[in-house]
Amino acid sequence: MNFFRRRKSLNTQIAHDTAWSFHGGLVLPDHKALSKQHPLKKAALPPQLVIPLQQQAGGVNTPLVEVGDTVLKGQKIADSKNPVGAPIHAPSSGKIVAIDERTIPHPSGLPAACITLATDGKDTWADRAPIGNRYSELPAETLRQAIREGGIVGLGGAAFPTATKLTPTHPIDTLIINAIECEPYITCDDILTQHFANEIIRGIDILLRLLGAPHCIIGIEDNKPDAITSLQHALKAKPDDRIKLTVVPTRYPSGSEKQLIKLLTGREVPSGGLPANVGVVCQNIGTVYAIHQLVMQGNPLISRLVTITGEGVRNPANLEVLIGTPIHQLIEACGGYQENTGQLIMGGPMMGFTLEHDQLPIVKASNCILVTPKTPEIKQEIPCIRCGACEAVCPAQLQPQQLLWYSRSGEHEKAKKHNLFDCIECGCCDYVCPSHIPLVQHYRYTKSEIKTREQEMAAAEIAKQRFESKTKREEALAQEKEDRLAKKRQQLEKKTKEQHTDGGTKQDAIQAALARVKKKKDAQDAPKVTEPASEPATNPTDDTPTPQTAAERAAAAAKRRAEKKAQQSPATNPTDDAPAPKTAAERAAAAAKRRAEKKAQQSASTNPTDDALAPKTAAERAAAAAKRRAEKRQSSAHRGPS
């Protein structure tokens, strides 16, 4: 059954000029007017900025400043050695007052290292050295390096370091600019485009030169007529026949990279591949503006446009916000909360994640703060009736109902065969499911289960190899020692024989010695010793191993057998759900869980805002949070071109 009418675009006065489409998707109530009724404002400079060290996918940043340092606006304050990474810059001038763990806006709700900057109110810039118009003469590598140094990450959601994306593995013929903004409520890209169309066109020129690409397509949904007009004007003022503006029907999730590439070029990025595989690089329009600001003004990425919206906010608006500004301050700037608020969401209603409180900073990836009104009771989940509504809307052309089945029954292999990992977690299936099944939640959970299990199996394999090579090494050492001893003994006996020539023939003595050596060797070979031979070297005639060593050897052998078995069993029996942590993998999993719980417990107790409401225990909540975080990491990795 197909419950969803795929309506024709609501906005018929704008012609669509795309010949392709993607499967499924939804026409959602867009709620965009809400945040467009007030003009773009600059958010006030807050007294304190809390800047998480890690705001991008890739290398972990370490602070370059210490508590007590004074910094200037735009000064680099954290960086990593990893080429895939993006440094962090001071969003304003002031003094570093703390470098510690704080809760950051993240699905996990867990704390992470942050630099806290007390602003001095002067907002004094550090020396900037903009590249300016010279960009057209500079080699691509220099521009790329500048973009990395400028801390530029993708502003479309995944926060993937842009310099890395601009180092494509294949020749690029088309740059796609994602101005789609398909999530309901969010309007920051729309507003940005309306205000800075000329800068964006210049930014595109920078990127086209950098990539050596001949074409650019700007994709925009037809529900943004003002932004479309602005871009048309900018293109008229500065004609550039490499750049094409393509208006597409409003349909979620046309902003998702792979779907957008299909929509604009008809090319399908292969599963597990990158846009570069089909000759495309895709950047969010906000990212392009940030690159323009960096190249032309020398401004690193220290601020962004954020939509503050939802029925739970009095005066929704778009604000230009310094990274690190606490959310509550932005809400206040928008007139505060309405009466009955429900959820505080970072991002949109389809892909965003909820925040438990508003004492959290804006980060580079934050495009929207959405406050929903209190919702009436949620209709209870009932069984899947296999209606196929989910399949009809899935833009990844999956069968969500089958994935649900395999996720629930823990059939990981089947879930993988049905391409669970091609799910982009857009939430379309979830949205239409008439049985109100939280499908995406199931997929995230199963994805993380599979990943964890695979990592553990890989870890077990490494451990096994290490163990085996260690054993081999030790056996070789023992053998060497043995050979040396045998040689010595032989020489010794030869000498004694020579001294007592009257006691039997020389030949007999040698024969006897050889026999002894052989006997000893046999004895040692039999149990396949793992430890170095332990008999005292001072007693060269003692051929039989001591009872103690024999016992040890037997024990070692038994242990090895047991371990080997343990390592193999998860592979042969992946669905074994026995409660007792018997196998190595299970033991490792249990240990990981214990660690996570411990850590989570600690963090929960240090976080005063974490208590109350949910009837779960702190450990449970924290463990769930840890899991969510892992899942989020995965999903963002999925979204990004990692």
Next chain:
Amino acid sequence: MHFQSAMSPHTRSAAHTGTLMKNVLYALVPGVLISTELFGWGVLINLAIACVTAIVAEAVVMKLRRRPVAPALLDYSALVTACLLALSLPPIAPWWIPVIGVLSAILVAKHLYGGLGHNPFNPAMVGYVVLLISFPRELSQWPAPGDMLTHTLSVTETVRFLFTGILPETVRLDGITMATALDYTKTQLRLGDDLATLASHDSYGWLGARGWEWVSLGYLLGGLWLLYKRVISWHIPVAFLGSLLLVASLFALIDSTYFSPPLFHLASGGVILAAFFIATDPVTASTSPVGRLIYAAGIGVLVYVIRAWGGYPDGIAFAVLIMNLAAPTIDHFYQPRTFGH
């Protein structure tokens, strides 16, 4: 200030399985009204008995399975099963026929397999087949359409007849029953008659079986409304009716004295009811669009085969159950191509 946490997406459509099932019930109304007009009060009484049985059975099973009762009743799936089964039964069948049928459907076909969403076979059709095999006489006794009767039973007369088997003194049982056109055709063809002579029989109407054409039209109306409301997609009705038409036309062309005309097949028996309401049960059908085309086309062909050469005059229940059995295999072989593969 503390906010609720939840996983994305944070919004969902208003669609609800209970609402969809309710729409299916509404869509039956035109067919039920026409049916009642033609075949008497028994239609409604059957429906009532079946619905009450279904509600009680569903509630008791959910209690026994220690599951919440209210959501199971509010998904309306038990009522849909009951109504579809009741509408497949002769409206003069004794009261225990719908009771046994519904109990087989709800207890055996649905809950023994794990309840809603887990049953491989269409519960209504399982109930029907259980009855057909156990009580063939009761299941083959159809009332004559009202326009042929000298005496139509009143509500109280019908209730008395269904519950006690006693007819008013002036009425004889064979005075109110008549072989259906499908039944009559089958027996007469076996006796060597040809279609041309059969068509003048009382059981024939202007298009299909007498009276059934109108009932079918009623169900068609409801079915089209379901399509319009997107409760069902076009795949199953179109493939079912299409394949039945195609096969019937083929054989009618080969020998029109022996094989009934294609439209006769559409307008007789439960074809239209099945095409829009029964074969479209998502739980037991194939789940992907292509799979559904194959699944439904299979039903169409099987209905024809059973009607033309099988032991039963109408073959819908068996055809549906056989294709239910094939649905998982069809789903296995017709998975859509995932994006990027």
